[in-house]
Amino acid sequence: MQTATLLRRKSLRVAPLFAASLLAAAAFAAPVMAAAPDAGQAQYEPQVGQAGKDVVWVPTPQALVDKMLDMSQAKPGDFVVDLGSGDGRTVITAAKRGITAHGVEFNPDMVALAERNAKAAGVADKATFTAGDLFQYDLSKADVITMFLLPSINERLKPELLKLNPGTRIVANSFRMGDWTPDEEATVGDGCTNWCTALLWIVPANVAGSWSVDGKTLKLEQINQELTGTLGDAAISDARMLGNQISFTADGKRYTGTLEDKVLKGTVEGGGAWHATRA
Numbered sequence: 001m002q003t004a005t006l007l008r009r010k011s012l013r014v015a016p017l018f019a020a021s022l023l024a025a026a027a028f029a030a031p032v033m034a035a036a037p038d039a040g041q042a043q044y045e046p047q048v049g050q051a052g053k054d055v056v057w058v059p060t061p062q063a064l065v066d067k068m069l070d071m072s073q074a075k076p077g078d079f080v081v082d083l084g085s086g087d088g089r090t091v092i093t094a095a096k097r098g099i100t101a102h103g104v105e106f107n108p109d110m111v112a113l114a115e116r117n118a119k120a121a122g123v124a125d126k127a128t129f130t131a132g133d134l135f136q137y138d139l140s141k142a143d144v145i146t147m148f149l150l151p152s153i154n155e156r157l158k159p160e161l162l163k164l165n166p167g168t169r170i171v172a173n174s175f176r177m178g179d180w181t182p183d184e185e186a187t188v189g190d191g192c193t194n195w196c197t198a199l200l201w202i203v204p205a206n207v208a209g210s211w212s213v214d215g216k217t218l219k220l221e222q223i224n225q226e227l228t229g230t231l232g233d234a235a236i237s238d239a240r241m242l243g244n245q246i247s248f249t250a251d252g253k254r255y256t257g258t259l260e261d262k263v264l265k266g267t268v269e270g271g272g273a274w275h276a277t278r279a
């Protein structure tokens with residue numbers, strides 16, 4: 001079916017930005033990874049822009065798949081989950097790097113295709129897939145979550161993502177996540193013409209509240225990874241959590257540290273250590 005027809009059918013359900021971009025996306029669409037058809041099985045060929053449960057299928061360009069995995073610092077021993085895994089390219093690329101990876105995809109034909117692609121790539125042991133709704137998948141074991149969904153879907157996922165273990169990395173193709181600003185952003189060049197920007201969020205530890213720091217009180221308010229508050233009488237600035245790592249400036253001094261076993265500890269720029277426990 002033609003992409004234009006699909007767009008007309010989906011126009012009420014697909015976010016306008018994504019829908020408007022699909023025609024452009026169709027022009028760049030990378031060919032689906034080749035897979036040897038199983039004996040007696042007709043080859044399924046997905047069409048860029050085809051309907052999905054909550055998001056249509058548009059593949060992430062391979063250069064951006066590579067960039068997203070690089071940014072996440074995924075490594076062997078990590079567990080990578082791709083939400084809405086399409087033809088399996090992100091999961092398979094992770095598996096080729098020696099990483100155990102799993103895709104969740106609503107369309108069973110796409111799951112079967114991804115499984116054939118993983119087998120053809122020789123990584124079926126490390127690259128696995130579930131046919132199901134991404135909103136029902138238990139993300140608690142993921143070290144890295146990748147996704148190419150929509151801003152509205154990212155926002156729906158946000159409350160659950162913020163409850164994951166501090167340090168869990170989330171990387172999205174192109175779309176933001178409401179008021180949770182990305183910790184890092186990068187765009188690939190080199191032949192990538194559409195959907196070329198990767199956004200990284202690192203789940204922050206929750207440190208909101210009062211802490212005792214060497215005779216002073218550190219009061220912290222937290223929205224996502226952003227911190228505001230005071231150390232003694234001084235307002236803190238440039239303050240944030242990156243996973244378990246805290247940094248802020250107070251009284252002209254830069255404090256950095258780590259949350260470990262409910263204790264914040266680290267160093268003050270220019271010399272000295274600091275240590276905080278819940279007040």
Ligand SMILES: C[S@@+](CC[C@H](N)C(=O)[O-])C[C@H]1O[C@@H](n2cnc3c(N)ncnc32)[C@H](O)[C@@H]1O
Pocket residue numbers: 051052053054055056057058059060082083084085086087088089090104105106107110132133134135147148149173
């Ligand atoms: C834009 S594509 C991205 C595919 C792949 N992650 C990539 O980057 O190449 C979005 C995928 O999400 C799937 N999808 C849409 N809604 C879903 C849902 N609720 N649960 C699981 N998969 C879903 C679609 O079928 C489609 O394959």
